[in-house]
Amino acid sequence: MTAISTHHLWVPYANPVLQSQQAFRKLMRAMSEPGTCVSFDTLYASDSGQASSTSQTAAFATALTLLDQETSVWISPGISSPALIDNLRFHCGCRLAENASEADFVMLSLSELNGLDRFSAGEDINPHTSATLIVEVPALEVASVDEAHPDLLVLSGPGIKARKGVRVQGLTSDHRRLFEDNHQRYPLGVDFMLTCGADLVALPRSTQVSTLTNRAATAGEDTQCMSQ
Amino acid sequence: MNADRHEHVSSEAASPEGYNFAYLDEQTKRMLRRALLKAVAVPGYQVPFGGREMPLPYGWGTGGIQVTAAVIGSDDVLKVIDQGADDTTNAVSIRRFFVTTTGVDTTEKTCDATVIQTRHRIPETPLSEGQILVYQVPIPEPLRFIEPSETETRKMHALQEYGVMHVKLYEDIAHFGHIATAYAYPVKVNGRYVMDPSPIPKFDNPKMHQSPALQLFGAGREKRIYAVPPFTDVESLDFEDYPFEIQSWDHHCDICGASESFLDEVVTDDQGGRLFVCSDTDYCRTRVEAEGVQAVASPAKTQEVLS
Ligand SMILES: [Zn+2]
Numbered sequence: 001m002t003a004i005s006t007h008h009l010w011v012p013y014a015n016p017v018l019q020s021q022q023a024f025r026k027l028m029r030a031m032s033e034p035g036t037c038v039s040f041d042t043l044y045a046s047d048s049g050q051a052s053s054t055s056q057t058a059a060f061a062t063a064l065t066l067l068d069q070e071t072s073v074w075i076s077p078g079i080s081s082p083a084l085i086d087n088l089r090f091h092c093g094c095r096l097a098e099n100a101s102e103a104d105f106v107m108l109s110l111s112e113l114n115g116l117d118r119f120s121a122g123e124d125i126n127p128h129t130s131a132t133l134i135v136e137v138p139a140l141e142v143a144s145v146d147e148a149h150p151d152l153l154v155l156s157g158p159g160i161k162a163r164k165g166v167r168v169q170g171l172t173s174d175h176r177r178l179f180e181d182n183h184q185r186y187p188l189g190v191d192f193m194l195t196c197g198a199d200l201v202a203l204p205r206s207t208q209v210s211t212l213t214n215r216a217a218t219a220g221e222d223t224q225c226m227s228q
Numbered sequence: 229m230n231a232d233r234h235e236h237v238s239s240e241a242a243s244p245e246g247y248n249f250a251y252l253d254e255q256t257k258r259m260l261r262r263a264l265l266k267a268v269a270v271p272g273y274q275v276p277f278g279g280r281e282m283p284l285p286y287g288w289g290t291g292g293i294q295v296t297a298a299v300i301g302s303d304d305v306l307k308v309i310d311q312g313a314d315d316t317t318n319a320v321s322i323r324r325f326f327v328t329t330t331g332v333d334t335t336e337k338t339c340d341a342t343v344i345q346t347r348h349r350i351p352e353t354p355l356s357e358g359q360i361l362v363y364q365v366p367i368p369e370p371l372r373f374i375e376p377s378e379t380e381t382r383k384m385h386a387l388q389e390y391g392v393m394h395v396k397l398y399e400d401i402a403h404f405g406h407i408a409t410a411y412a413y414p415v416k417v418n419g420r421y422v423m424d425p426s427p428i429p430k431f432d433n434p435k436m437h438q439s440p441a442l443q444l445f446g447a448g449r450e451k452r453i454y455a456v457p458p459f460t461d462v463e464s465l466d467f468e469d470y471p472f473e474i475q476s477w478d479h480h481c482d483i484c485g486a487s488e489s490f491l492d493e494v495v496t497d498d499q500g501g502r503l504f505v506c507s508d509t510d511y512c513r514t515r516v517e518a519e520g521v522q523a524v525a526s527p528a529k530t531q532e533v534l535s
Binding site for chain 1: 248249250254255257258259261262263264265266267268269270271273275276298299300301302379382383385386387418420421440442455456457458459460461
């Protein structure tokens with residue numbers, strides 16, 4: 001293990017106990033209400049007046065909140081940087097997995113998400129041993145399900161009253177199939193946390209993902225991330 | 229390099245009385261939080277968690293306390309109930325524990341609470357979006373009565389081998405002519421996992437179905453966490469010709485006159501005098517306080533029950 005360089009360390013929570021709790025509640029809200037966008041912006045603004053000094057605020061907040069020496073993380077080549085690795089090692093103390101299949105958490109970019117085989121989907125008797133995928137996407141917003149759009153995912157299932165829409169820039173038909181395949185093997189499967197800057201939308205394995213839209217595109221509703 | 233991280237965290241979080249916020253150390257909270265996210269992602273599935281023992285006797289609600297401690301924040305408003313009441317020893321102890329270790333505000337009003345920890349009841353007042361209901365669970369495994377081995381019950385869940393649950397309910401019908409199971413009545417969550425809803429009366433089961441609130445379950449002795457996200461199907465097991473039914477009473481509440489709440493029978497004297505009163509004390513009091521609802525029982529008897 002090489003020594004950590006301090007000059008690129010990001011600013012952690014000013015008050016780790018309070019901010020971890022607040023961040024966890026956002027994560028739990030996102031995971032229990034799939035398609036809801038939560039923002040981690042205010043976490044950093046509140047006490048310290050400092051930004052987290054990384055642009056990947058949501059992913060970093062998730063790591064600070066959930067990762068420690070009991071967990072392992074695999075970082076994809078496209079996401080990996082000496083700064084990210086040093087920050088995870090220093091602030092979280094988590095283990096870096098050699099192989100994606102051994103990791104509890106995986107950090108990767110949407111363009112690198114081209115299959116599910118290499119990530120743990122859990123076992124029949126232990127579906128909770130699956131991986132959580134933190135996927136950095138180019139743009140992310142809550143959207144009306146009635147407005148057809150190439151980036152639209154229509155979500156239904158536990159945590160969703162009827163249907164919810166989310167637009168993920170950079171989505172391909174392969175990604176759509178991958179989300180559908182992931183749900184098909186429920187209760188096995190990975191859980192996704194899609195992040196873009198400070199915003200996060202979760203797609204747990206329980207969520208049914210479809211592209212179904214009302215083709216009669218209506219005027220757009222408010223599509224901003226209206227999160228707490 | 230991170231060995232001292234946690235001590236450093238703990239000292240920063242110390243409440244005025246010298247406890248870590250919500251008592252648990254940060255590593256234990258992270259472990260519980262990871263388990264909670266898995267539980268939410270697979271509704272009704274029992275997620276095992278590790279961690280150290282709580283310095284509390286089991287039966288005191290350690291599982292519920294651990295879950296509440298992992299989720300609660302300084303902005304929360306906490307309500308704690310035991311059998312529907314806020315003022316029983318168990319509820320008072322748990323409420324005091326969190327006031328001491330977090331300084332959170334508490335309430336007895338269901339509608340004002342953001343986190344409600346409960347033993348044996350779901351409040352009568354409908355819950356709303358954003359609220360979290362934390363259940364204390366003594367035995368998390370609904371299949372335990374038939375299969376003592378944890379390895380086997382996990383296999384049964386994996387294979388959805390749930391026929392035994394119906395056999396048990398059928399035996400009720402054969403013996404009693406109806407399904408006699410009245411508490412901890414098994415449910416199926418999101419069409420997949422059979423789940424023990426904890427020893428709530430089956431009267432409360434329908435409240436779990438498509439509830440706007442997030443429901444979290446903690447079992448301390450067996451170290452299991454499970455969850456029902458908002459707007460999730462929760463179906464009580466039954467038969468086509470013996471559909472699920474909830475308890476009902478020929479009485480109304482003798483204090484508030486409610487006809488649709490869960491009633492406790494209270495013996496008022498040694499002459500066999502008895503009253504039927506709402507088990508949910510906040511619901512009952514709110515009805516009495518609300519305009520237009522007159523106390524039905526004599527003031528003396530009402531006083532006796534409320535004191
Ligand atoms: Zn009443």
